[in-house]
Amino acid sequence: MVKEFQMWIGGRWAAAQSGQTREVRDPGNGELLAKVPEGDGRDAAAAIQAARAAFDAGPWRKTTAQDRGKLLFRLADKIRGAAKMLAELEVRNCGKPLAEAEFDVADAANCFEFYGGLASKIHGHTMSVPANSMSFVLREPIGVCGQIIPWNYPLLMAAWKLAPALAAGNTCVLKPSELTPLTALELARLMAELDLPPGVVNVITGPGVGAGEELARSALVDKVAFTGGTATGRKIISGAAGNIKKTSLELGGKNPNIVFADADFAAAVDGALFAAFANQGEVCSAGSRLLVEESIHKRLVEAMLAKIPNVKLGHGLKAGVKMGPLISAAHREKVESYIRLGQEEGARLVCGGKRPKGAEFDKGFFVEPTIFDGVKPSMRIAREEIFGPVLAVIPFADEAEAIRLANDTEYGLAAAVWTKDITRGLRVVRELRAGITWINTYHPTYNEMPWGGYKQSGWGRELGLYGIEEYLETKQVNINLDEAPTCQLI
Numbered sequence: 001m002v003k004e005f006q007m008w009i010g011g012r013w014a015a016a017q018s019g020q021t022r023e024v025r026d027p028g029n030g031e032l033l034a035k036v037p038e039g040d041g042r043d044a045a046a047a048i049q050a051a052r053a054a055f056d057a058g059p060w061r062k063t064t065a066q067d068r069g070k071l072l073f074r075l076a077d078k079i080r081g082a083a084k085m086l087a088e089l090e091v092r093n094c095g096k097p098l099a100e101a102e103f104d105v106a107d108a109a110n111c112f113e114f115y116g117g118l119a120s121k122i123h124g125h126t127m128s129v130p131a132n133s134m135s136f137v138l139r140e141p142i143g144v145c146g147q148i149i150p151w152n153y154p155l156l157m158a159a160w161k162l163a164p165a166l167a168a169g170n171t172c173v174l175k176p177s178e179l180t181p182l183t184a185l186e187l188a189r190l191m192a193e194l195d196l197p198p199g200v201v202n203v204i205t206g207p208g209v210g211a212g213e214e215l216a217r218s219a220l221v222d223k224v225a226f227t228g229g230t231a232t233g234r235k236i237i238s239g240a241a242g243n244i245k246k247t248s249l250e251l252g253g254k255n256p257n258i259v260f261a262d263a264d265f266a267a268a269v270d271g272a273l274f275a276a277f278a279n280q281g282e283v284c285s286a287g288s289r290l291l292v293e294e295s296i297h298k299r300l301v302e303a304m305l306a307k308i309p310n311v312k313l314g315h316g317l318k319a320g321v322k323m324g325p326l327i328s329a330a331h332r333e334k335v336e337s338y339i340r341l342g343q344e345e346g347a348r349l350v351c352g353g354k355r356p357k358g359a360e361f362d363k364g365f366f367v368e369p370t371i372f373d374g375v376k377p378s379m380r381i382a383r384e385e386i387f388g389p390v391l392a393v394i395p396f397a398d399e400a401e402a403i404r405l406a407n408d409t410e411y412g413l414a415a416a417v418w419t420k421d422i423t424r425g426l427r428v429v430r431e432l433r434a435g436i437t438w439i440n441t442y443h444p445t446y447n448e449m450p451w452g453g454y455k456q457s458g459w460g461r462e463l464g465l466y467g468i469e470e471y472l473e474t475k476q477v478n479i480n481l482d483e484a485p486t487c488q489l490i
């Protein structure tokens with residue numbers, strides 16, 4: 001049966017004011033999964049009003065940090081209790097393999113738990129010089145947070161946004177992508193069971209143009225947090241300029257994965273495939289540029305090609321599947337246009353590049369794992385974020401060239417180095433202009449550690465102790481300890 005969802009606004013379930021709904025389909029087989037409200041700017045405005053009222057006048061402001069923490073712990077438990085349902089729904093809605101969705105659900109629960117623990121550890125500094133005064137810092141919530149998330153990690157991105165915001169005492173309006181709203185709406189259902197004061201969390205659905213824009217633009221929103229494409233990020237910035245909102249952005253990447261000749265060869269081969277094709281390559285931190293030292297270049301490409309048949313394509317719920325469909329027909333078109341472009345630019349397509357054949361693929365948006373060799377750093381497939389299973393292999397001569405090529409991008413999200421020489425590994429990492437780096441591994445990251453990019457990959461950091469800073473104001477409080485006034489005009 002097709003499930004019908006409503007939005008969660010001001011502690012109530014609500015249809016779109018327009019009365020419109022949207023069909024949400026499985027990108028792996030076209031199956032109709034659910035109908036959700038097709039919200040627009042009016043629904044966003046209603047949710048913002050609810051969040052504003054909850055922040056300005058509601059009981060949330062008086063909730064202690066300890067109690068906020070306990071709420072987040074309870075939410076983590078609820079997510080774990082619903083883990084199977086959430087993971088399967090995530091697979092059906094965004095296409096990823098089940099094992100990846102199960103990891104995301106567990107990580108989302110851990111994220112709420114991490115920030116639940118952190119809620120009561122938000123403290124400011126104190127200064128007591130000069131002797132007749134004391135000065136201390138209060139950390140306070142920013143206010144109403146508009147949070148806009150993409151379709152590649154729907155539940156996890158909801159957790160990354162909501163957990164620190166709530167731990168810090170803010171109120172939130174979360175807008176998932178119109179393509180993947182289902183796990184965020186299920187999360188809202190779990191939060192509704194927590195007896196949060198009405199309006200503290202609101203989850204709205206609808207397209208970015210309309211519902212999302214309102215979150216970026218509204219003068220009643222104090223902070224906007226966005227994860228998505230760089231072009232949309234620019235629009236968020238201009239929307240946020242109206243009332244100089246606090247803004248955090250996690251945008252794209254064209255991330256270098258550097259393999260030196262002295263690396264553990266087998267590990268580097270597996271690492272390169274995982275870096276490029278995990279989550280169908282629909283990952284901002286995907287290792288989409290493989291920089292390989294010339295002396296092992298040919299052997300490494302051959303070794304990857306030998307393993308490509310093991311990257312089993314299929315519906316994410318099917319056992320053994322390693323790569324699911326892309327998110328939509330439009331996105332597959334975009335990825336395929338880059339594959340055509342790569343060939344036109346003169347790169348050598350060594351595998352993939354096509355839609356897989358067979359009845360099981362007919363109704364989904366599948367593209368084979370695709371590798372281009374002989375890619376020149378100037379080619380567009382080496383410079384632009386494709387956000388799909390397309391890997392560009394670029395040889396390099398020495399360490400200096402590897403570093404130069406790695407940094408030759410407008411992005412600066414992630415980067416990795418494979419070498420057995422730890423001195424070289426650390427030396428190269430020091431030179432990389434990227435916010436997340438790995439040595440001899442790719443992709444692992446932790447709720448406890450900061451996530452975000454240099455350059456055009458974004459503003460600010462999510463996760464870890466750094467992540468909560470993005471949701472806090474800082475107030476200086478000065479106290480005169482003298483009986484007599486210390487500042488006099490005359």
Ligand code: NDP
Nearest residue numbers: 149150176177178207208212213228229232251252284387
């Ligand atoms: P977007 O950046 O457009 O979407 C991300 C989120 O922003 C979605 O919730 C979207 O809503 C919303 N949004 C879209 N336009 C606006 C707007 N004007 N104001 C406010 N919110 C808006 O990603 P796309 O789906 O269009 O993908 C385009 C490219 O972006 C991809 O090909 C990829 O390169 C990159 N991308 C990067 C991601 C990352 O994690 N860094 C994640 C997703 C995409 P809705 O979807 O409902 O329209």
